[in-house]
Amino acid sequence: MKKLLLFALLMVVTGLLADGVQPDGSGTEADPYQMATLDNLLWVSTNDTSWASHFIQTADIDAGDTQNWNDGEGFSPIGTNYAFSFYGCYDGQEHTIDGLHINHLDLYIGMFGRTDCATIENLGVTNVEVDGGSYVGGLVGMNNESLISNCYSTGSVNGYAYHYTGGLVGLNSCSTVNCCYSTCSVSGYHCIGGLVGGNGGNRTVSSSYSTGNVSGNDTVGGLVGSNYYNATISDCYSTGSVSGTGNYIGGLVGRSYNTDALNSFWDTETSGQSTSGSGTGKTTAEMQDVATFTSLATTGLDEPWDFVGNPFDDTGVEDYWNIDGTTNSGYPFLTDLPVGIADDEAVPPPASAITLHPNFPNPFNPTTTIRFSVPERQSAMLEIFNLRGQLVRSYPAFAGGSHEVVWNGVDNSGYSVGSGVYLYRLQAGGHSITRRMVLLK
Secondary structure, eight states, rough: OHHHHHHHHHHHHHHHEEEEEEEEOOOOSSSSEEEEEEHHHHHTTGGGGGGTTTEOOOOOEEEEGGGGGGGTTBBBOOOOOTOOOOOEEEEEEEEEOOOEEEEEEEEEESSEEEEEEEEEEEEEEEEEEEEEEEESSSEEEEESSSSEOOOOOEEEEESSSEEEEEEEEEESSSOOEOOEEEEEEEEOSSSSSSSSEEEEOOEESSSOOOOOOOEEEEEEEEEEEEEEOEEESOOOESSSEEESSSOOSSSSSSEEESSSETTEEHHHHHHHHHOOSSSSEOHHHHHOOOHHOOOOOOOSSSSOOOOOOOOTTTOOSOOEEEOOOOOGGSOOOEETTTTTTTTTTTOOOOOOOOOOOOOOOSBBOOOOOEEEETTTOOOBBEEEEESOOOEEOOOOOOOSSSEEEEEEEETSSSSSSSSSEEEEEETTEEEEEEEEEEHHH
């Protein structure tokens, strides 16, 4: 009898561990799920009904135990295919998920296997060990019609099937990756990139970089493996070693199809590559010189990057980038993200001092109100985008203080826009916050 009771108790405990623990909150935009533990993360991965919800992460999460899960296959990705994808909002609030382990040779492998119309921001996945088949990334396997902003990955990512493996994102399809980086070592077969394996469909990878070593068979790039269908790379760079056994091996981009990498560079010395599908090659000394990225005398630079201190021809005010000769091995780094320094410690991210409230009403028709606040002695920009990453409406710079904007569903040209999901982003002092709203007509 005692053995039966112990067995029953063991089954109950095992069942609890298998299902995880539901996080606090209700999953709405006003009351998002609060992710604080590995058990919370397990609950999300095993409850696909939550994949359309809103999440905020309230603490760093140690995911090292995932190496023992599922008979060695590790963590089960959030979003598994087109029918069951993640289409919610996840705000890491500048926290990390450390030691995530996935060893599952299938499609759509990453912390998020597949996203559709999702937003993921302000999150670091560190010391990942991700092994998958196709569409493999440290953060997202396939990012479809979604936004990834202020995110980074470290560790290793390997794809063992045909295509699309990246340090942060396997395939970026009709989506935007902005202000992100990866230091992951990446290997695969076809379409392999240090940050993104494939970037396609009139979308953008912008203000981002990768430093990890990249290897594969063909279509291998230090930043992006394949850039196609009018997709754009802008204000990006890569420094990692790039190698391949087949065709289209490039320092920044493996292969570009009728598209280009604008104002973007790779290190010809550290990469071991003198050519690229697009972008401009520079020496290590040039890559560690702020003038390369801000002076219009630079070959390959048509518009200056936005650096702290506004050096040379830089006229931006958001201060996305900085360079100090030491941090990030002397290369440029993103001011809003932590980055490794000489002693392999991390520079903690600065606390965001801007506030962007959920718009009200949401959904809306015909108008909605957006409220936000900006610290004194700073200026901020408010912009509205569609899910293709195209700018719909922008507003003149706002000074410090509290503000309220009423949007009536009209673009910069005065034309009414159609029903759908729109993103509104507030930027100030190197920080940004993005939220979603729905226009119903």
